[in-house]
Amino acid sequence: MSNTFSDNSQIEVVSSFSELISTHFHEAMNAICWHRNLIGDFKEIVSKLQPEDNFAEIFPEDLLALQLSEEGxxxxxxxxxxxxxxxxFGASPSLNLLTYYDRDEELDFISTDVYSYHVDRSPIGTDTFLCTYHGAASDIIANDQVEQKILIPEIREKLRKLHDGPEEEFEAFLKEYFFDLHYQPKPNAEPVNLGVGNLWRLAVDHPDQQALPCVHRAPVENDGECRLLLIC
Structure with missing residues (x-):
């Protein structure tokens, strides 16, 4: 078991799916890890499912149609x-194969794509589940090691100019375009990589949540390597 996980107050490590879904988030603990050392050849699956574009959703019937070795x-x-x-459990899992996500390059002073540290938001009680089977894995970071980008003075000032509307509508504007979901690591922040094969449950920003939402980001992909990940 990784000491990075077990010694981290942000993370609860469990050993089964039932524990993963029944453990409650609280305060700073907003990431639960079903720690696993998976066997099998996931690279073989990826090699037979190369996406035509940069992204493809893979369905069970796609997997079942593959001719695979025993390890595959x-x-x-x-x-x-x-x-x-x-x-x-009631979730809607999506298996994704990708070479990269589209970048947000519209504004040069703030990024709002998945490579930026961010939290997920939902109007209802839900969580984010995530497992990387092959390729680079996502990072999380403790909430006290980041600063909300909209609170950084120079970014906030540029967002006010972009808004160019009544002051009383500014906060609604920040939410409407998801600027408030993104975070900047503080100096000396220490992100945690989620690793390959572990199934994670991350806290989401919603009205009934008892913990802070988990700040996370997609990794920069390894050159020439697809990521295969399950997310919902």
Whole structure:
């Protein structure tokens, strides 16, 4: 078990799916990890599912149609089982194969794409589930190690100019365009990489949440390597 996980007050490490979904977030603890050392050849699956563009959603029938080695079949069974567990729980898992996400390059002073540290928001009680089976894995960072970008004076001033409207509508503007969801790491911040094979549950910003939402980001992909990840 990784000491990076078990010694971190932000993270609760569990050993089963039932623990993953039944453990409660509280205060600074907003990330739960079902720590796993998966067996099987996930790279073989990726090699037979190369996306035509930079992104493709892979469905169970796509996996089942593949001719795989024994090791590849073991990996496929793991993915299908994870999707079934999450579906039975009431989640809507999506298996994604990607070479990169689209970048937000519209504004040069603030980024709002998934490579920027951000939190997820939902109007209803829900959580984010995430597992990387192949390729670079996402990072999380403790809430006390980041600053909301809209509170950084020079960024806030530029956003006011961009808004160019009544002051009483400024906060609504920040929410409407999701600027308030993004964060800047503080100096000496120490992100935690989620690793390959672990199934994570991350706290989301919603009205009933008892903990701070988990700040996370997508990784910069390794050159020439696709990511295969389950997310919902």
């Amino acid at each position: 079949s073991i990996a496929r069974e793991t993915i299908l089982n994870d999707m079934q567990l999450l579906s039975d």
